[in-house]
Amino acid sequence: MAENPPQDPGARSRRSRPLHVADAIKDWVVERGLQPGDRLPGEAELIDRFGMAKGTIREAMRLLQAQGLIETKTGPGGGSFVGEVTRERASALLGNYFYFRHVTIDDIYQVRIALEPLLAGSLAGRLSDAQLGELEAIMEAYAEPAADAEEERRQHVASLRFHARLSDFGGNALLGFFIGFMAQILTDLTVYKRLYTTPNHDLWEKGRQHQIDLIAALRSGDSARAKAVMRSHMEMARDLMEAQQAEVLKRFIAE
Amino acid sequence: MAENPPQDPGARSRRSRPLHVADAIKDWVVERGLQPGDRLPGEAELIDRFGMAKGTIREAMRLLQAQGLIETKTGPGGGSFVGEVTRERASALLGNYFYFRHVTIDDIYQVRIALEPLLAGSLAGRLSDAQLGELEAIMEAYAEPAADAEEERRQHVASLRFHARLSDFGGNALLGFFIGFMAQILTDLTVYKRLYTTPNHDLWEKGRQHQIDLIAALRSGDSARAKAVMRSHMEMARDLMEAQQAEVLKRFIAE
DNA sequence: TAAGATTTGTTCGTATGTATC
DNA sequence: GGATACATACGAACAAATCTT
Numbered sequence: 001m002a003e004n005p006p007q008d009p010g011a012r013s014r015r016s017r018p019l020h021v022a023d024a025i026k027d028w029v030v031e032r033g034l035q036p037g038d039r040l041p042g043e044a045e046l047i048d049r050f051g052m053a054k055g056t057i058r059e060a061m062r063l064l065q066a067q068g069l070i071e072t073k074t075g076p077g078g079g080s081f082v083g084e085v086t087r088e089r090a091s092a093l094l095g096n097y098f099y100f101r102h103v104t105i106d107d108i109y110q111v112r113i114a115l116e117p118l119l120a121g122s123l124a125g126r127l128s129d130a131q132l133g134e135l136e137a138i139m140e141a142y143a144e145p146a147a148d149a150e151e152e153r154r155q156h157v158a159s160l161r162f163h164a165r166l167s168d169f170g171g172n173a174l175l176g177f178f179i180g181f182m183a184q185i186l187t188d189l190t191v192y193k194r195l196y197t198t199p200n201h202d203l204w205e206k207g208r209q210h211q212i213d214l215i216a217a218l219r220s221g222d223s224a225r226a227k228a229v230m231r232s233h234m235e236m237a238r239d240l241m242e243a244q245q246a247e248v249l250k251r252f253i254a255e
Numbered sequence: 256m257a258e259n260p261p262q263d264p265g266a267r268s269r270r271s272r273p274l275h276v277a278d279a280i281k282d283w284v285v286e287r288g289l290q291p292g293d294r295l296p297g298e299a300e301l302i303d304r305f306g307m308a309k310g311t312i313r314e315a316m317r318l319l320q321a322q323g324l325i326e327t328k329t330g331p332g333g334g335s336f337v338g339e340v341t342r343e344r345a346s347a348l349l350g351n352y353f354y355f356r357h358v359t360i361d362d363i364y365q366v367r368i369a370l371e372p373l374l375a376g377s378l379a380g381r382l383s384d385a386q387l388g389e390l391e392a393i394m395e396a397y398a399e400p401a402a403d404a405e406e407e408r409r410q411h412v413a414s415l416r417f418h419a420r421l422s423d424f425g426g427n428a429l430l431g432f433f434i435g436f437m438a439q440i441l442t443d444l445t446v447y448k449r450l451y452t453t454p455n456h457d458l459w460e461k462g463r464q465h466q467i468d469l470i471a472a473l474r475s476g477d478s479a480r481a482k483a484v485m486r487s488h489m490e491m492a493r494d495l496m497e498a499q500q501a502e503v504l505k506r507f508i509a510e
Numbered sequence: 511t512a513a514g515a516t517t518t519g520t521t522c523g524t525a526t527g528t529a530t531c
Numbered sequence: 532g533g534a535t536a537c538a539t540a541c542g543a544a545c546a547a548a549t550c551t552t
Contacts, residue, residue, distance in 0.1 A: 072518065
């Protein structure tokens with residue numbers, strides 16, 4: 001794990017005890033190369049290992065828990081365990097960073113237009129039938145044009161799930177996370193801020209056709225075409241959402 | 256702030272009390288539209304507002320503190336305050352997500368090659384003389400070819416700072432964070448894993464020339480050229496680092 | 511099903527540390 | 532330096548969850 005912030009001399013002792021304990025435990029996990037699911041020392045042991053009160057130790061554990069680094073269970077066989085940070089939690093934590101910042105729809109699409117085609121191109125000819133099938137299953141949610149605004153919103157969320165799922169299939173975890181994060185932000189905007197487009201049969205038709213073409217290109221292994229189709233798809237989506245003029249994302253996080 | 260994870264019926268009560276309190280405080284901040292620096296209720300008030308013990312409240316505050324959402328100060332006038340999540344902390348928290356995942360140099364550069372030229376292109380003609388001067392000042396660190404491996408490493412870190420700084424100058428906070436995060440990862444790899452290139456005068460010359468050309472293009476407002484130069488620069492950097500065959504990033508986080 | 515063991519979760523009272531006036 | 536207002540830390544007890552028998 002990462003070392004901690006710059007420490008002016010004497011800072012070590014000024015640093016709160018829970019922080020100190022949390023750091024020590026992180027170091028301990030890294031040094032031993034512990035893996036998710038591995039057991040950590042129990043409260044009782046930590047108490048006398050560090051010579052601190054129970055409350056102090058527990059505060060340290062909460063610091064780690066909030067970061068998704070540990071999980072705790074009660075009862076026999078319970079205790080603290082190394083936890084794998086989930087994509088959802090990482091998204092939520094990163095979302096906090098943008099809470100007080102100004103991020104526009106255009107900002108998001110500038111990045112999406114650069115990354116989504118890249119992913120699509122790299123995935124051509126590399127997806128299993130099961131994966132392609134799963135994408136097609138998601139598309140069922142918008143097989144028919146939306147009748148009202150509410151359904152339009154549901155369809156939009158489903159189409160974002162299409163992209164999120166696609167981002168899971170690539171071998172590049174970094175690229176996958178970035179793309180999934182943006183899909184998450186847009187989903188939040190759609191659901192939470194009730195941002196939606198009034199049903200428009202023409203756009204529905206075009207968007208759906210894009211995804212059908214995309215699937216075909218992915219299946220046949222036509223990388224260049226997958227990339228081009230995705231790019232068109234993104235540009236259309238951007239124009240669509242920009243029309244809404246909704247801008248910021250005002251959302252915080254999970255635990 | 257974001258709502259919390261899916262709640263099966265009854266989960267509300269099973270959720271630990273610190274978690275419940277942390278959620279409530281997040282909601283409170285969002286509802287009132289509090290800004291960084293704004294005061295939160297003191298321990299005493301929270302204790303009787305929620306009807307819980309001090310320890311419980313304190314654990315809740317640690318959950319929020321770890322996410323960078325609050326800061327606390329002791330003494331008169333002290334207490335808890337809404338905190339702005341810093342870029343450094345967000346990077347560190349996100350870094351944890353990748354700790355147990357496999358991220359290769361190639362993964363990083365695949366994304367860098369897509370995003371850095373985008374940023375460079377959008378910045379052409381938009382930087383102040385002060386900003387351009389700052390970039391040039393960073394370049395001073397590698398005005399001369401490195402004499403040994405240690406200096407080579409320092410130069411590499413400086414050149415990454417060049418990119419990190421550039422990412423701050425753009426108006427797109429999302430794009431800026433992604434680029435800065437990758438620069439951070441590469442810096443960690445360079446410093447922490449002692450990944451470095453043996454000094455190579457030819458490559459040093461080419462890399463430096465790229466950045467000089469880039470500055471010139473940025474200054475003159477030649478967007479297409481800035482983009483092209485950055486792309487060449489990234490491709491060279493990728494080849495350089497790939498030769499090291501260093502792969503994973505093994506690093507955790509700060510507090 | 512029930513009882514017991516184990517481990518985290520929560521409370522309360524008290525004392526200490528720290529920064530401001 | 533002393534008083535004040537806050538967070539920080541301690542320790543002992545009790546509650547709740549969950550596994551085993």
